Amino acid sequence: MADTALDHLKANGRIVVVGASLAGLRGAETLREKGFKGSLTMIGDEPYEPYDRPPLSKQALLGMGTAEGTALPRRRDIDAEWRLGVAASGLDMAARRVKLADGDEVPYDRLLIATGVRARPWPNQAEGELDGVFVLRTRDDGVALARRLDAGPRRVLVIGAGFTGSEIASACRERGVEVTVAERADAPLVGALGGVIGAVAAELHRENGVDLRTGIMVTALEGDSTGRVRAAHFSDGTSLECDVVVVSLGAQRNTDWLAGSGLGAGPRGIACDAGCRAFDIRGIVTDDIFVAGDVARSPHPLFGYQFLSLEHWGNAVSQAETAAHNMLSESTDRRPHIWVPAFWSSQFGVSIKSVGVPSMGTEIMITQGSRAERRFTGVYGYQGRVIGAVTFDNSRWLQFYQQQIEATAPFPPPFPTVDRRPEGQKPLPADFPDPSVPTHGPTVTLSGYSPADRRLTFTPAGH
């Protein structure tokens, strides 16, 4: 076989992975599995080897298993140089070097960016630094919050009733801790699943003893003289005594370190093509920089080729595998990343799963089961086709609806099913909040057609 540039890369190349979490690890493992023999560097800003995040808001808060015990299982040895506890601080695309916060620079032939997202902090920095105010994204966050819950707080306030906030509230109730949830929208989960399902989620909260307050904002957090949080103030003029506050306002993409690099990176993520190759700010695809996981936004054929950002565990794995494959492939051997969005949550004893992009849906039909029984399947429709589905304790049917989404099947579904109830005879408005109002709920974000976040001025060539 001819000694191509690709062979050379595989044998002696330098690959750098920025981001040492799920996507970074699975990407690195796939590189080795595909025969990459060169040097591999893993850069991560946290001091820990890759760990799994979903348990941090579930088992770890219940004292079943610890936040420290969530190390990701390894598929294989990746023989990498680990640079943990030091963040990437910049990128020189021309020189092909990643700059590190400690001043070091790491050269690469191929770069995989999987820097993910971080918890959106409380906007008032001083209030956010009060003792007892937490966010939940990292293992350190999980350890700290679990310890505080162990100590038996009098009342926890969760700000934001998205999936993470709802799971935290659920864990509190399971432990018998009093909890208030404050949500700007009219119900929990509305950003991701709409108002019809949000109403079910609200009932779940209240039945389980959560003091759920919707249509309300937290305007200020108040500390005592020792700097511990003691109360929160709401937009309706009321206030609440609380000794733990969990700020659960969604995530921000970790792209700050790429500012000024020329890569198509911004608050909405790093734009890449279906083959995981990053775009530069001019909308031109790079050939040596690949993106995977929560930080990526890529065009999806099932959703009109809009750029899709997915904060989903399965997406991170799948996209990292595709990126790694493509990093070591000739252009004709590359594969597209066309994962159908899927996620799960577990709260108040109910398993919630979803496929597709419910938040694109304008209508919903409860095709199976009953909302009152908390066991049902809801199918989302958009412009006459099935675009998403959600199940509450009904996940064995989800595969069928995924196929419906993939086949762009008609909505409302024209066929009868088992377990069809009177409430499932016709579609309802899905009741998503106005997309122009910022929410922290959705874990799928459609972010338009432009690969680059910055506006470019188009200047026609002169004649």
Place this chain on the structure above:
Amino acid sequence: MKQGILSDILDYSNRANPYPLYAELRKTPVFHDGDGPYVISTYHHIQSLLHDPRLSSEARNLAAGAGDPLAGAEDEGASALPPSFLKLDPPEHDRLRRMTNRPFGPPDSPHRVDDMRGFLHTTVTGLIDNLGDPERIDLVDQFAYPFPVTMICRLLGVPREDEARFHVWADTLAASLDPDPGADPKEREKTTHDARMELGMYLAGLIEERRKNPGEDMLSQLAVGHGQDETMSTMELLSTAALLLIAGHETTVNLITNGMLTLLRNPDVLRQLRETPALAVPLVEELLRFEPPVQLLPQRTPLADIEVGGVTIPKGSSMWLILASGNRDPDRFENPDRFDPYRKDIQHLGLGSGIHSCFGAPLARLEAQLALTELTRRLENPRLVEDPPPYRQNAVLRGPRHLRITCDGVRPS
């Protein structure tokens, strides 16, 4: 009504090896002839259909006269017992299965199956100790049948002295699942009906007794409820208990027997299992693919006209899903006719899939793993006396009636 390849599959003379017929059938992934059932034989179609909410498992949704040679086998007993959750759709299916699961599996009873390990092991050891003349062993009668029967009776709380009566009822009801060309249908209906009646009467007495003196067994716990908001009616409890008993009687016996038969046909694998008992776990999965105890699911019907592989299957049609054929589909499994316990990609259909997937799967797996490990470890140089062995009549719950083997001796436990 049975034509061509379907009648060949049901024909007893092909019982020992139906797999070439399945391969033939897969050339027409949705097979339909005359007024017979729609027969689905390829992996991906079966897998999809098992998760398809347009399919019903309830006999009442079958159109009158939908050509199913297996239909009516159990419905006739409807006057004796209502349908079990195997033959119900949600929400009734879900409700009954959920309640049945409470004393059996997680989250309410996460240790039930694991806690049976000791008793399983003692039972296996005792049965092997008593095999008698090592040159004349019938593995079915002496081991593969009594083992799971002892287990299911123990689990449900059926007194051991009643097992012989169960044997007769379970055999009759399992046979009713099978289209026996020779039998007089009227006669068979009556036999089946009587067996369900007698089983129901017996169980009713037992449940009555357990309600007064509840024990640790499942029947007691189902009878007294778990203090939850929903409980089973007595009739539902009878149907459920009958289902568990028959399923416990008639499936694992085939899994174990098929397993030993397959191991004796693959002496290399048998040796590897003896050397590495941990191989039993993937080996049983491969066995569920290679020789599944339930060959086909004959009781699905679409609630609307549906399209499968370009064929429209009309509402109310009878459908058969040939699990054993899907398991040998070369579009899904490499070298599907090779028994390979090291196979990595092993998402078989042997225990079904979707809401009706095998309820007793954790127990069946554990029983088969333990049985094959211990037989392999203790039988010295086991050989088949005849190959193929004689099979049961049943094409659905397919397995040898006898498995005569000989060996040089039985090692002490």
